[in-house]
Amino acid sequence: MNFVTLAARNLGRRKGRTALTVLGVAVAISLLFSLLSFNSGYESQLNREIDSLGVHLLAVPKGCPYEAASLIMHGGVIPKYLSAQDLASVREIDGIKIASPMLLHQFYVSGSPHVVYGVRINETLLLKPWWKVEGRFFSDDEAGVIMVGHSLAEKENLTVGQKIPFGPQREEFQIVGILDRTGEQDDQFHFLPLAEAQRIFRKQDRITTVAVKVEDVREISRIAGEMEKIPSVQVVTMAQITGTIMNLAASARTLLLSVIAVALVISAFGILNTLLMSINERAQEFGMMKAIGASGLDIGRMVMAETVFLTAAGGLLGVGASLVGSGLIESLVKSWLPYAPGGSFLFADPALLAFCLLFSVLMGLICGLYPAVKSSRTSPMEAIRGGME
Numbered sequence: 001m002n003f004v005t006l007a008a009r010n011l012g013r014r015k016g017r018t019a020l021t022v023l024g025v026a027v028a029i030s031l032l033f034s035l036l037s038f039n040s041g042y043e044s045q046l047n048r049e050i051d052s053l054g055v056h057l058l059a060v061p062k063g064c065p066y067e068a069a070s071l072i073m074h075g076g077v078i079p080k081y082l083s084a085q086d087l088a089s090v091r092e093i094d095g096i097k098i099a100s101p102m103l104l105h106q107f108y109v110s111g112s113p114h115v116v117y118g119v120r121i122n123e124t125l126l127l128k129p130w131w132k133v134e135g136r137f138f139s140d141d142e143a144g145v146i147m148v149g150h151s152l153a154e155k156e157n158l159t160v161g162q163k164i165p166f167g168p169q170r171e172e173f174q175i176v177g178i179l180d181r182t183g184e185q186d187d188q189f190h191f192l193p194l195a196e197a198q199r200i201f202r203k204q205d206r207i208t209t210v211a212v213k214v215e216d217v218r219e220i221s222r223i224a225g226e227m228e229k230i231p232s233v234q235v236v237t238m239a240q241i242t243g244t245i246m247n248l249a250a251s252a253r254t255l256l257l258s259v260i261a262v263a264l265v266i267s268a269f270g271i272l273n274t275l276l277m278s279i280n281e282r283a284q285e286f287g288m289m290k291a292i293g294a295s296g297l298d299i300g301r302m303v304m305a306e307t308v309f310l311t312a313a314g315g316l317l318g319v320g321a322s323l324v325g326s327g328l329i330e331s332l333v334k335s336w337l338p339y340a341p342g343g344s345f346l347f348a349d350p351a352l353l354a355f356c357l358l359f360s361v362l363m364g365l366i367c368g369l370y371p372a373v374k375s376s377r378t379s380p381m382e383a384i385r386g387g388m389e
Contacts, residue, residue, distance in 0.1 A: 025314020118197025315360025
């Protein structure tokens with residue numbers, strides 16, 4: 001007797017109930033896969049983005065929270081500034097290889113914010129040697145020139161050599177270079193020579209942050225301590241930035257975990273209810289099977305096979321839906337997070353796919369255990385007379 005075939009046929013006889021049960025499992029597994037994939041991808045992309053910053057320490061104005069460094073990474077503007085004297089004091093510290101000043105600012109065009117980085121290009125290229133550009137890089141002493149990120153250029157149809165009105169006074173600037181795609185936040189920004197950024201935004205001798213790269217990473221703690229002695233400087237390490245952003249994201253992940261837990265419980269009860277109803281409806285069928293020689297173990301195996309079919313199908317459907325709708329899911333989750341790195345978080349990790357599918361089957365085995373035991377104890381005479389209670 002082929003109990004696997006019987007199980008499949010039994011599910012096919014109740015298409016509506018079977019479809020709803022599979023859908024319930026699919027929702028739970030889809031949420032599970034999405035969260036696990038997102039969590040892994042988020043941390044990976046965050047670490048990649050921090051590495052791409054090319055620095056070990058950031059000096060920010062004293063009194064700014066650690067979130068200020070996260071804002072700097074993502075193009076946010078903080079209300080305090082460092083001075084040229086602060087920069088000079090930082091550069092005097094022994095063990096610092098590069099101390100590059102940056103000014104971040106925003107201006108609006110038709111209600112849309114544009115983020116500007118004022119940088120010293122030679123120092124920035126030492127921090128980010130992977131930068132490549134269509135056209136050329138500007139020099140630090142040039143005026144009226146600008147570089148733009150790849151995504152920004154695509155969005156606004158900008159080309160090398162084009163002249164655009166720029167800044168609060170809508171001055172004419174020429175685009176001398178467009179960055180090749182980096183996959184990071186740099187793709188969204190404008191880049192100016194630092195002196196030009198300070199001039200057009202009227203922030204002479206003011207900087208937002210100093211990006212510091214040390215000669216020996218083992219000296220980071222000592223150098224950070226020396227920098228903290230400068231009265232107006234607060235130091236943020238890359239580890240602190242990571243910890244801050246991950247703490248901010250924890251609340252969103254907790255919410256997602258709660259949703260998944262509820263979905264899994266609902267799915268489990270749905271499976272259990274479907275099986276118990278099926279058993280009660282098929283009491284006479286089970287009795288007849290026993291009467292013609294089927295054992296309780298045979299019936300229990302058939303019920304377990306039905307459960308595994310339901311959960312395996314739901315698992316496959318849920319994982320497939322997550323992969324197909326990964327873009328929508330990712331954009332939704334990112335909207336809940338205060339800071340989200342660039343790049344994609346959801347990807348088809350074979351190990352994660354296997355885990356979610358095995359989890360769905362395990363859930364089926366657990367949920368099917370009681371119905372299988374109950375069905376296996378069916379008495380042929382009682383089942384034939386009136387069905388199971």
